[in-house]
Amino acid sequence: MIQSLNSTLRRVPAWPLYIVGLAPLLWLVWLLSTGGLGVDPVKALEQNLGDTGLKLIIAGLAVTPLRKYAGLNLIKFRRALGLLAFLYVTLHLTVWLVLDIQLRWGEIWTDITKRPYITIGMAGFAMLLPLAITSNNYSVRKLGAATWRKLHWLTYPAALAGAIHYVMVVKGWQITPMIYFAVVAQLLLMRVKLSRGRMLARFAPDSR
Numbered sequence: 001m002i003q004s005l006n007s008t009l010r011r012v013p014a015w016p017l018y019i020v021g022l023a024p025l026l027w028l029v030w031l032l033s034t035g036g037l038g039v040d041p042v043k044a045l046e047q048n049l050g051d052t053g054l055k056l057i058i059a060g061l062a063v064t065p066l067r068k069y070a071g072l073n074l075i076k077f078r079r080a081l082g083l084l085a086f087l088y089v090t091l092h093l094t095v096w097l098v099l100d101i102q103l104r105w106g107e108i109w110t111d112i113t114k115r116p117y118i119t120i121g122m123a124g125f126a127m128l129l130p131l132a133i134t135s136n137n138y139s140v141r142k143l144g145a146a147t148w149r150k151l152h153w154l155t156y157p158a159a160l161a162g163a164i165h166y167v168m169v170v171k172g173w174q175i176t177p178m179i180y181f182a183v184v185a186q187l188l189l190m191r192v193k194l195s196r197g198r199m200l201a202r203f204a205p206d207s208r
């Protein structure tokens with residue numbers, strides 16, 4: 001079953017994922033232009049973009065454990081997931097800067113330094129930035145695969161920052177942000193386990 005799914009997916013190019021991934025954005029633009037975003041469209045837009053960004057970061061993080069534990073190979077879609085996540089988070093930040101806080105730089109700086117959920121969100125964005133910049137084949141070649149892979153570990157703290165930011169944004173203890181946080185923490189744990197397993201295998205006496 002998984003093998004036939006993998007061989008079907010091998011024949012599917014990655015580019016249609018960009019179109020599918022842009023659909024929620026087009027839907028949001030449509031809602032915005034037709035007044036379908038409710039009484040506070042800026043807030044709704046900001047929330048939707050942040051939500052989609054976090055979902056896509058999580059989808060990207062799930063690729064490796066899905067291959068390892070379920071045998072499902074989605075590696076070739078990972079770059080598209082990462083770039084789409086970056087796009088949504090960048091738009092989320094842009095809506096905050098331009099529509100919410102309206103480029104009042106003094107206030108922006110105060111919020112970044114004094115509001116912990118903004119500080120953490122900004123840290124998440126800062127970690128996604130080098131990942132997006134180096135997500136091309138030229139950077140992989142230039143940095144070398146090992147350095148590139150090390151750099152891309154930043155996805156985990158970035159996802160963690162995004163999930164903590166979400167927990168802090170909402171009032172009180174709400175279940176949805178907790179679920180996101182638990183999923184990110186679980187994916188991080190699985191990744192640490194996988195890396196430890198690989199390291200132990202490399203240094204095991206019978207592997208030489």
Ligand code: HEM
Binds near residue numbers: 050092093
């Ligand atoms: C990794 C980066 C980030 C992720 C994954 C992320 C994700 C999210 C999520 C999921 C929400 C809650 C949406 C909801 O209530 O359904 C949110 C809210 C929010 N985020 Fe972010 N965010 C990130 C970075 C940022 C940055 C850099 C800023 C601005 C400096 C920011 C500003 C906000 C604001 C103001 C809200 C509250 C919106 C409201 O309810 O009024 N976020 N974000």
